[in-house]
Structure formats: structure tokens, C-alpha cells
Amino acid sequence: MVTLSADSRPIIGRGPPLGARFFFLLVISIAVMVMDHRGNYLDTARMWMGVALHPLNVFVDAPHAAWSWLTESFADRARLRKENAELSEELRVARIKLLRYESLVEENRRLRELREASQGIGERTLIAEIMNVAVEEFRHRVRINKGASHGVFEGQPVIDAFGIVGQVVRLDKFSAQVILITDAEHAIPVQVNRNGIRSIAMGTGKLGTLSLPFMTIESDIKVGDLLVSSGLDGIFPAGYPVATVTRVERNPQDTFATVEAKPLALLDRDREVLLLWPQKDDAAASASAGIQVDTTAAEPAGESPARSPAAE
Amino acid sequence: MAVADGQNTVLRVLVTVLLALIFALIELPDVVSRARPELLLLVVIYWSLSAPRIVGLTFAWACGLAVDVLTGPILGQHALAFLFVAFLTHKFQLRIRIFPIWHQTLTVFMLLALYEFLVFWIDGVIGPAITTWTRWLPVLTSTVLWPALVAVLDTWNRRSR
Numbered sequence: 001m002v003t004l005s006a007d008s009r010p011i012i013g014r015g016p017p018l019g020a021r022f023f024f025l026l027v028i029s030i031a032v033m034v035m036d037h038r039g040n041y042l043d044t045a046r047m048w049m050g051v052a053l054h055p056l057n058v059f060v061d062a063p064h065a066a067w068s069w070l071t072e073s074f075a076d077r078a079r080l081r082k083e084n085a086e087l088s089e090e091l092r093v094a095r096i097k098l099l100r101y102e103s104l105v106e107e108n109r110r111l112r113e114l115r116e117a118s119q120g121i122g123e124r125t126l127i128a129e130i131m132n133v134a135v136e137e138f139r140h141r142v143r144i145n146k147g148a149s150h151g152v153f154e155g156q157p158v159i160d161a162f163g164i165v166g167q168v169v170r171l172d173k174f175s176a177q178v179i180l181i182t183d184a185e186h187a188i189p190v191q192v193n194r195n196g197i198r199s200i201a202m203g204t205g206k207l208g209t210l211s212l213p214f215m216t217i218e219s220d221i222k223v224g225d226l227l228v229s230s231g232l233d234g235i236f237p238a239g240y241p242v243a244t245v246t247r248v249e250r251n252p253q254d255t256f257a258t259v260e261a262k263p264l265a266l267l268d269r270d271r272e273v274l275l276l277w278p279q280k281d282d283a284a285a286s287a288s289a290g291i292q293v294d295t296t297a298a299e300p301a302g303e304s305p306a307r308s309p310a311a312e
Numbered sequence: 313m314a315v316a317d318g319q320n321t322v323l324r325v326l327v328t329v330l331l332a333l334i335f336a337l338i339e340l341p342d343v344v345s346r347a348r349p350e351l352l353l354l355v356v357i358y359w360s361l362s363a364p365r366i367v368g369l370t371f372a373w374a375c376g377l378a379v380d381v382l383t384g385p386i387l388g389q390h391a392l393a394f395l396f397v398a399f400l401t402h403k404f405q406l407r408i409r410i411f412p413i414w415h416q417t418l419t420v421f422m423l424l425a426l427y428e429f430l431v432f433w434i435d436g437v438i439g440p441a442i443t444t445w446t447r448w449l450p451v452l453t454s455t456v457l458w459p460a461l462v463a464v465l466d467t468w469n470r471r472s473r
Binding site for chain 1 (some may be wrong): 329332333334336337338339340345348362368369373377378381382383384385386387388391392395399403423434438439440442444447
């Protein structure tokens, strides 16, 4: 076990004493924590340290990325044909739905313009891949392969084909951390699609469960209800599906009912997610003013957004 | 514990630290991932004992900061925990180094417990901490790993003397 060293230089007496170094670094650590937690003063520093360590992420992700590339490149013909058939079937169904969607969007826009309330539709999106990299135990976070250099920003909504996935919490130059809606520290304002009741869906730390702690026992909510984002937080755009209600328990002596919901996004199975750039209100309004479809609504559209609250 | 003060010890330190960082990042099934050993901390303890001139407090602190950048919720959390462990290791370095292996393992167990506690505590300060018992599993798995790690690195050190 013990091997004596040939090196006879004294260990003690070189540089500042141990206690002093410890104290110095301790103060720095605490200062760093406070600055990072309270004011996000260190975002730039963190970003560049992230750049320095990014190769590690890429390295760890590489086998998985290479494997999926391989399986994609050497997929056999039968499987591709099957997939192709499935996809065209899906596309056909989606197209038919879209036919109605187009007219509904138009109708919705006209109605909104009549109410002089404008809300952005038609956001810019970017596909990001979830890196196969462990982020933090006990927290529902993932790392995606798009970062500040792709225009990603903190608080950016992330969705997949089925619903809202989460939002960007931490930004590096070439990657970003996304907090999932099921993380215990996450909450998202939602509304029941059926009747518009608003509430907040909190993460529980369990994958597959959200809880709605602020639903009174009288409120009209039942199992199977679709919850969509209400857009009140200014982070998630309104109207995206979030979860379906799976459990409602009303205990007469409590004020609030126990409501649980299951996220619609495939939080644990996603490989690709979509980053959203929600349009600002004025940008949306000017865009919609550009497309003049209905003569009754077209002319006041350009000046509406600034005064929209007054009209209510 | 072999004392490593050779020429290419710096290289060996860097290689092991890099490997440990990669180990911390590899995606594992959830059950295994919960019990993932704190390999980087073990490596830092090992080198603090056997090459104290190379792996000092600042180096340990920097390793912790790297963990923070890669996975942590805030900067400085793991850096602080690493710093405490490295300080104690350095403080009692001459004693721990000559402990018999089981005694040494017990000491490392306590250092690991302190580390996990500090991380847990800072978690609680900055937000709702996760209080499941599984977060203490790494202490056990890392302790079990310690004798193996010492054996491997000692052999490597002796061979490249």
C-alpha cells in the first residue's frame, strides 16, 4: 500500500497556507453562487466555460448520434417503404385536418380583429435534437444541441409534435438546457380547453404527472379534459396542448380539489424537439395586416395592437 | 497509496479527470443513474493524497466548477463541495495516506457523505430540494468503488515510475 516517495521537498511552507487558500476559494464560491442565483450576472462567463467544455458533451453524445446515423443510412428497403406508406397516410389525414384549420385560423383572426385583440400566430421554429447526455439527477432537464449561436434565448418555449415539452433555462453557446414541464421547479399557466377555466399546472418531479393545486372543488373539470397553455406567463404562446386530466378528487372539506394531469408531449421518448420563437404582438399584427382577406377587419388592423386593452 | 510525483503525473491526472467527467455525462438507465458513483470526486481525492503538489485546492475547485457548468443548477455548488472535501483531504493527507485500506475507505465514505450533504444543502437553499433517499446512493456506490480505484491507479503509478 504505502510507497515512500523519493521526493524530499517539503510539502509545508510552499505558497500560502492551506487554510488561507481554502478561505479564499470558499469566499469566491459563495460569491459566484450568489451572483449566479440572484442576478444572473455570470451568464456570459458560464456561456464561455460551456464552450470550453462542450467537446465533452459532443464526445459523450457521439456514439448515440453515430448509431442513429448508421441505422438511418442503412435502413432496409422494406422498412423504408412501410415508413413511407405510414407517413403519407399520416400526411393525408393531417392535410384534411389542415383544410379546416386554415379556415378556422382565418375566422379566428377576423374575430380577434373585431375584438381588436391581437395575438401572435404563426411562430418561427427550429428543430433541435436532444443530446444523449446526462444533465442532473432528480431534475427533469435535458440538453439540446442548439444554443445561443443559433439564436436560442432563455425562457424559450420548447414543444414536440404532441404538446409543450418545456422551456430553455440555461444557455450555452452551442447547446442549451431545457427544463421539462414535469420538473418540480416548473409551473405553466394552463386553461381547460372545454370551458376556458384557468389554472396553473405544476411539475411534480415524476415523469408523466402534473398537478393542478389551485382548482377549487366547485370548478368544472373532469377526467379527460384537455389542458392548453393560456399564454398568461408571456413565455408559452397560448393554445398549445399541455396535458390531459387523469385524476380529479373532490374532498368536500377541502377548498381545493386534487387534480392530476398527464403531459401530452413524449417527454421521455423524444429525440427531436421544436424551438419556438413566439411572435411579438405588434409583429403579428403587422403581419396579419399585410394579408387582407376580409374587408371589414382589414383597415383598423394596423393601429389596433397599441390600444387593444382599451377596447375590452 | 503510491506517491506519484513523476514527470508525467500531470498527464495522468488530466486523463483520469477527463475520463471521470465523461463518466459523469454518460446517459444511463434511470435506476443505474441514480446510483452513479461520484468518480470525479474519488479521482480528486486520490490525486490529492498521492500527488498533493499537483492537485491542490484550486484544482479540486476547478473540477467542481466543471461539474457545475456541465450539469449543475448554479455555478459554485459542486465547486464548494469539492473544495470542502479537498481541504479535509489535504489537511489530513499524511494520515489518510498511511491508513490501512478499510480505514481509508471509511474516511472516504465520510468525505463522500459530507459532499452529498453540501450539495443537498445548497439545493435546499436555492429551491425545493429533492428529499428522496435515493440521492444518498452515490455515497455507497462510490465508497465501494474506492478500493478498486486505488488499486488501479496505484498499479498505473508504479508501472510508470
